[in-house]
Amino acid sequence: MSRATRLLASVATSAVALITIASSSVSGVVPASADVVVPAEAGVYTAAAAPTKMVGAAAYTWGRFPTSGSVRAWTEVKVGGVWSRSQVVSTDATGYYVIPLTYGANTAGTYTFRVRGELPGGVVSTQEFTVRRLAKPTVTSAGAKLVGLTTYVWGRVDGAGGGRVWTEVFAGGRWVRSQVGQTSSSGSYTLPLTYGASTRGTYSFRVRAEYPDGDGGDVASFHVAAVGFADGESCGVEVCG
Structure with missing residues (x-):
């Protein structure tokens, strides 16, 4: 051939x-x-x-x-x-x-x-x-609590089931980590807001979560809530996104 x-x-x-x-x-x-x-x-x-x-x-x-x-x-x-x-x-x-x-x-x-x-x-x-x-993470918190009583923040982080989640409080001009927990398998969480619980005033918190995978940073900040510890007066919750 x-x-x-x-x-x-x-x-x-x-x-x-x-x-x-x-x-x-x-x-x-x-x-x-x-x-x-x-x-x-x-x-x-x-x-x-x-x-x-x-x-x-x-x-x-x-x-x-x-x-x-x-x-x-x-x-x-x-x-x-x-x-x-x-x-x-x-x-x-x-x-x-x-x-x-x-x-x-x-x-x-x-x-x-x-x-x-x-x-x-x-x-x-x-x-x-x-x-x-x-889905965008969610956060809910009581707007006000009496001094000395425990209050919580709760919500859901889609895609972060079983991952670390924690609160941070704005103190001294910077964000400081406070309470650390873990989300459920569905991404739900509940964390206590302990900082300032014994002192009257308004405190700014945010919740952060650790995603198992993603496009860069594994940690996402998604909400800020202003929580007041007072004598029962309502001070509201501010969500800053």
């Missing part, structure tokens, strides 16, 4: 991956393209993203496709078992991209994404990945 014949036989038997994407009528996203043939030798690509994000916080995915020039790249989100196109960008000259993950940004839940790129040899896809949107 001649070299040319062997080359033709090799090309004819090369494997291709056929990716078929169904159409969708989901509002806010565009149905992904159907019957896109991708050369098997294109390989498998991985997109990076923070595994958890708070509801309302900006989230991104980033990575690089192997190309010597700018190409089109886009995210797709799986909704109802169907892949639908979301955000479209152009990579830089090295194939690097950063794309916002906007679908589900304001609703707690877990979302499945992938990134696709339009290379000269065809459209390629990254492996799918998930991003969990966490």
Whole structure:
């Protein structure tokens, strides 16, 4: 067999991956393209993203496709078992991209994404990945307590089940850790507010929690409550976010 014949036989038997994407009528996203043939030798690509994000916080995915020039790249989100196109960008000259993950940004839940790129040899896809949107932590506290009586702060930290949680009090111009506890498996917590309990006055507290994973800092501050120890008068609770 001649070299040319062997080359033709090799090309004819090369494997291709056929990716078929169904159409969708989901509002806010565009149905992904159907019957896109991708050369098997294109390989498998991985997109990076923070595994958890708070509801309302900006989230991104980033990575690089192997190309010597700018190409089109886009995210797709799986909704109802169907892949639908979301955000479209152009990579830089090295194939690097950063794309916002906007679908589900304001609703707690877990979302499945992938990134696709339009290379000269065809459209390629990254492996799918998930991003969990966490509900905003909650905190509740009695606005006032009589001097000498114990009062508490309680709430829930979504995504921090079984993690450390603690109070901090603003004293001497800085935040000082006070009481340390642990959230339940569902993220619920109850902590005593002990600082200043025997002295009349108004004190500012905040609750902090340790997340098991996240996009940088593992500790998040989320509320401040002003609690007054007095003779039964109401001084309210201030939530500063």
